[in-house]
Amino acid sequence: xxxxxxxxxxxxxxxxxxxxxxxxxxxxxxxxxxxxxxxxxxxxxxxxxxxxxxxxxxxxxxxxxxxxxxxxxxxxxxxxxxxxxxxxxxxxxxxxxxxxxxxxxxxxxxxxxxxxxxxxxxxxxxxxxxxxxxxxxxxxxxxxxxxxxxxxxxxxxxxxxxxxxxxxxxxxxxxxxxxxxxxxxxxxxxxxxxxxxxxxxxxxxxxxxxxxxxxxxxxxxxxxxxxxxxxxxxxxxxxxxxxxxxxxxxxxxxxxxxxxxxxxxxxxxxxxxxxxxxxxxxxxxxxxxxxxxxxxxxxxxxxxxxxxxxxxxxxxxxxxxxxxxxxxxxxxxxxxxxxxxxxxx
Ligand SMILES: [Zn+2]
Numbered sequence: 001x002x003x004x005x006x007x008x009x010x011x012x013x014x015x016x017x018x019x020x021x022x023x024x025x026x027x028x029x030x031x032x033x034x035x036x037x038x039x040x041x042x043x044x045x046x047x048x049x050x051x052x053x054x055x056x057x058x059x060x061x062x063x064x065x066x067x068x069x070x071x072x073x074x075x076x077x078x079x080x081x082x083x084x085x086x087x088x089x090x091x092x093x094x095x096x097x098x099x100x101x102x103x104x105x106x107x108x109x110x111x112x113x114x115x116x117x118x119x120x121x122x123x124x125x126x127x128x129x130x131x132x133x134x135x136x137x138x139x140x141x142x143x144x145x146x147x148x149x150x151x152x153x154x155x156x157x158x159x160x161x162x163x164x165x166x167x168x169x170x171x172x173x174x175x176x177x178x179x180x181x182x183x184x185x186x187x188x189x190x191x192x193x194x195x196x197x198x199x200x201x202x203x204x205x206x207x208x209x210x211x212x213x214x215x216x217x218x219x220x221x222x223x224x225x226x227x228x229x230x231x232x233x234x235x236x237x238x239x240x241x242x243x244x245x246x247x248x249x250x251x252x253x254x255x256x257x258x259x260x261x262x263x264x265x266x267x268x269x270x271x272x273x274x275x276x277x278x279x280x281x282x283x284x285x286x287x288x289x290x291x292x293x294x295x296x297x298x299x300x301x302x303x304x305x306x307x308x309x310x311x312x313x314x315x316x317x318x319x320x321x322x323x324x325x326x327x328x329x330x331x332x333x334x335x336x337x338x339x340x341x342x343x344x345x
Contacts, residue, residue, distance in 0.1 A: 021123055021124050021126070021127045021128075021153045021158065021162065022153050022154070022297065022298055022299055023052045023055050023196070023198075023297070023299075024052075024299040025153075025159060025162075025299070026048075026051045026052050026054075026055075026120060026123055026162075027048040027049070027051060027052045027196075028048075029123060029159065029162045029163050029166055030044070030047055030048040030051045030116070030119055030123075030166060031044045031045060031047075031048040032163070033163060033166040033167050033170055034047055034048070034170060036167070037167070037170040037171065037174060038174075038184065039170070039174075039184060039187060040184065040185065040187050040188035041188070042187075042188045042189075042190050042192055043108065043112065043187040043188055043190055045192070045194055046108075046109065046112040046190040046191065046192070046194065047112045047115050047116050047119070048116075048194075049116070049194040049195070049196055050112050050113050050115065050116020050117065050120075051116040051117075051119050051120045051123070052116075052196050052197075053116070053195075053196060053197050054116065054117055054120035054121075055120075055198075055199055056196075056197035056198060056199050056200075057197070058117070059199045059200070059203045060203065062077065062080075062133075063077070063080035063081045063083070063084045063121070064081075064084065064117070064120060064121055064124070065120075065121070065124045065128060066081045066121055066122075066124045066125035066128045066129070066130060066226075066230070067124075067128050067130060067131060067132060067133065067136070068130045068131070068132045068219060068221075069132070070132055070133065070134065070210075070213065073254055073255050074130055074219065074221045074255040074258040075249070075250040075251075075254055075255060075258055077130055077221075078130060078221055078226050078229075078249050078250065078258060079248045079249060079250070081121055081125065081226075081230060082229060082230060082233045082246075082247075082248065082249055083233075083246060084118075084121055085118045085121050085122060085230055085231075085233050085234035085237065086233040086234065086236060086237040086241075086246045087237060088114050088117050088118040088121075088234070088237065089118060089233070089234045089235065089236065089237020089238035089239075090237040090238070090240075090241075091114045091237075092111065092114040092115055092118065092173065092176075092237070092238055093176055093237065093238050093239070093240055095107065095110045095111045095114055096111055096173065096176050096177050096180060096182060097176075097180045098110075099111060099177075099182055099186065099187075100177065100180035100181040100182040101180075101181070103182075103183060103186040103189070104189075105189045105190060105191065108186070108187055108189055108190045109190055109191050111187075112190060115169075115173060118169070118234050119166055119169055121230070122162070122165045122166065122169060122230055122231055122234060123162035123165065123166060125165075125223065125226060125227060125230050126157075126158040126159075126161035126162040126165065126223070126227070127152045127153045127155060127158035127162070128152055128153075128220070129152070129220035129221050129222075129223045129226070130219065130220050130221035130226070130258070131152055131219065131220050132219050133207055133210045134210045134211055134212075134213035134214035135214050135217075135218070135219060136151070136152065136207075137207050137208050137209070137210045137211035137214070137272070138211040138214045138266075138268070138272050139151045139152070140207075140208065140211075140296040141208060141211050141272050141273045141274060141278065142272075142273050143296060144275065144277055144278060144295045144296050145273040145274060145275035145277065145278065146273055151296065152220075153296075154298065161223075161227065165227070165230075165231050168231055168235070169231065169234060169235070169238075172234075172235045172238050172239070173238060176238055176239070197291060198291040198292065198293055198294060198297075199294060200291075201281075201282070201292070204281070204282075204294045204295075205281070205282040208278060208282070208295075211272035212271060212272050214266075214268055214272070215265075215268060216265040216266035216267060216268040217265055218263040218264075218265070218266075221258035222258055225249060225258065226249060226258065229247075229249045233246065233247065277295050278295055281294070281295045
């Protein structure tokens with residue numbers, strides 16, 4: 001019975017989903033860095049909200065979260081994240097030039113959105129280093145159900161890394177704004193609703209279900225290589241480089257040199273941990289439009305609204321799965337419930 005349940009979970013979790021550095025941590029790091037750079041409070045709140053909402057709006061695009069999709073090589077995945085921030089850097093440059101020429105609220109909002117989407121990827125890389133979802137989900141389930149702190153999103157070193165890289169990006173952004181006649185004070189004119197969103201239930205439960213796919217192999221990439229490359233590509237795009245100047249971090253489609261620091265393989269023969277908290281979150285929520293903090297969220301402050309996330313699309317996106325159906329979600333929940341019953345027996 002237990003094997004059957006796990007197989008159902010495995011079959012239903014084949015899609016790509018993601019989660020990230022704690023959403024509140026994304027917000028805090030961004031707002032603090034932005035304020036330290038001397039930018040207006042309202043603008044910093046706006047950028048922080050944009051960074052926060054990438055986990056709701058772009059949950060399924062693993063390049064946004066610096067992760068390796070199942071079936072992809074580390075090299076291809078790293079290049080996808082590099083391309084994303086390079087492309088967003090170019091978009092940010094255009095938006096900064098536009099507001100330098102003629103400041104407007106909508107122009108400032110656009111700047112904040114491009115900045116937020118790019119910063120999220122850079123910050124997530126500090127935590128994830130490419131970690132695929134099955135491995136990440138395994139650690140998150142262990143944290144929720146066993147009280148461990150294995151999730152890469154809880155690593156203090158990741159916070160310091162995220163702050164440092166975010167400082168570098170704001171510095172480069174300010175240079176471009178300055179060079180193009182932007183008035184820093186004008187940036188305070190932004191939309192101020194700052195609604196924050198959790199990811200959809202279906203996405204979170206698919207992500208957690210993917211833990212049963214993990215074979216115990218650590219598949220993070222080497223951030224001594226990828227971390228500087230990611231920020232450099234964002235700054236390149238922001239500085240006006242055209243597509244021909246985009247630089248891949250590795251040239252072939254293998255794992256290359258990227259997987260150079262791996263922990264010993266974990267014994268996953270017993271299957272992933274699950275528990276009542278996971279069961280309660282995933283079961284019976286398919287028809288609910290009300291958002292709730294994911295069970296692994298360590299700072300579950302209620303968002304300011306409860307509407308479903310909006311899927312953001314952009315020219316930089318390289319793939320991602322479609323949202324799950326309510327039926328699939330219920331089947332995942334049922335499988336988890338069955339798994340729990342059989343595990344207890
Ligand atoms: Zn993320």
